[in-house]
Amino acid sequence: MGMLDYQPLVLVDTTDLPRDEWLAYRRKGIGGSDAAAVLGISPFMTARDLYYDKLGISAQSDEENWVAKEIGHLLEPLVAMIFEKRTGLKVYQRKVMFQHPQYPWMLADLDYLVEMPDGSRAILECKTTTSNSADNWWYAGKEIVPVYYESQGRHYMAVTNIDRVYFCCLLTDNREAIIRCMDRDMAYEEELIVLEESFWKENVLAQAPPPYTESGELIMRSLQRMLGPAATDVPPVVITPPQFSRVKQFLQLQEKKALYDAESKKVENEMKRLKAMIVADMGKSCTALYEDAEGSYTITYKPVYKQGISKEALEKLKVLYPQIYGEYVSTSESRRFHVKKLSANAA
Template identity: 70%
Template sequence: MTQTLEYQPLVLVETENLSRDEWLAYRRRGIGGSDAAAVLGISPFRTGRDLYFDKRGIAVPDDEENWVAKEVGNLLEDLVARIFSKKTGLQVFKRPYMFQHPHYPWMLADLDYLVELPDGTFAILECKTTNYNARDKWWSDGVETVPVYYEAQGRHYMAVVNLSRVYFCCLYSNNEDEVIIRHIDRDMAYEQELIALEDIFWHDHVLAENPPDYTEDGELILESLRRNLGPANTAAPPVVLTPPQSVRVTRFLELQAEKSVWDAEVKALEKEMQRMKALIVADMGTSCTATYEDANGGYMVVHILEKETAYYGTAPQL
């Protein structure tokens, strides 16, 4: 698949005066940026099958658990944009349209803001909010990053509106200094793969009325089942499993047995570690610290007996 950069996005609809139901109806005409992570199987919020049910307009019970977080994000969007503009000196503005890719009409984009860059070109701004503890998702091994599910969203948007940069501004507390600003630039290899997978999802699943398989982790699948199926019916007759389904039961039992072995080994290791700790404390007597040095370096042991805790750390080599 070859992607040409000589195109302009189409306007599917002006969104400023749409009701929520009308807006949702337009969203169901294709795949939007916030859908991309679910298509790729990397969304922490919903499965590909959840997305399929949404696009098919199949009634799913509302998930009331995180509605406050979603509402806070919507209410603070303009504030986050103002903070971004103040921090960067870049002008931001809205274009209240749902855009459509001219070559792939099922690719849609409903942008938060556009950014005017100093050279007269434009970029996309996505406004995010999170809590203080979740800010760590914007780093990976100490390196600044964009969470993969937001990256997929941004790359989808760049493909639709044919722009080469997306900024993310994430507010994680209640003052302007507690904000994270990141950007990603266009990656055509990623984009082509994304388009190919979205094309399969739209045509082979949504239009073909063929629900995708569950490929996500267990917790997310169980949450999806809870939303889509509701509570179990204790009066329902037993389900007769097919041979392929029985393989899953067999594998579960194998993993359960394997886990039991590992649990026993972990308990044995923890017991031996506790014994070694006790012997170290015995060597230290009434002292709270001990040091050791040899040709390879050294370390310090700290133990506070009164609090029944110990900390073992390495000190810089001398």
């Protein structure tokens, strides 16, 4: 029984809904997977990316990460089966898009529902990742739900008035499964609703883009998606004094980093010298051993082999076999950012 007395509305049956129509319905509100971007904690997209998506000016490319998305979608039934076998609980689907009765912009498209032994229901979210990302499910040795998934689960609980969410995450490279359980937190939920409502009304409906607040790497990826390839024929932009404050701060940090880099270079050079002396002590052996009262040590200096093509060989290929070169060598674009003070203005 929910803490509150309401039932979710059904916005649309998604059983045979074409993808473009499903996307159009998603743009009528905020879904669970959107919550992390609204809160500024998504590792995948900024709040501004989400804003453009809701207005139909999508910054997300269907080509981007499409393999990972397809793997996740195709493996959902398998992840649900693993959950059933591991827990003994039964799961089922309701292929509808739910809508909060009080906050119509809150939508929920659930992977599965879970039949609990006491007759109540829970939600099951199916995830896939690799063992490289498994650490996100632990913190200081304790089991957790990654914050960006937590916001999704709490959004779903708010929409459906269900008090528990299970997460089952399959590590596709080693076939291990991580299962987590999360119960309702009304304080978190109330804050989430306030922030989502603000985003929906003050940004999406008002057509006012939210500011960038996320990490520099995430913002740059967002800008690259929105701006596309470099437009080298566009004239220079004259920025304003408030905008220039960022440039000044960047230059100050650049100077600070140069000092750190110089100190780091000294340390690195000393480490290289010591490494060379150790290798000299090892002679032709790839391994050295040492043991004292503090513990045992193993030092290795083993060969690593990899295949590649040198710059010189690439130039020969271009001259001798231009057709093969043209077919297999592609050009990618990257852009260098640089700030330089030209001269001091006369007083």
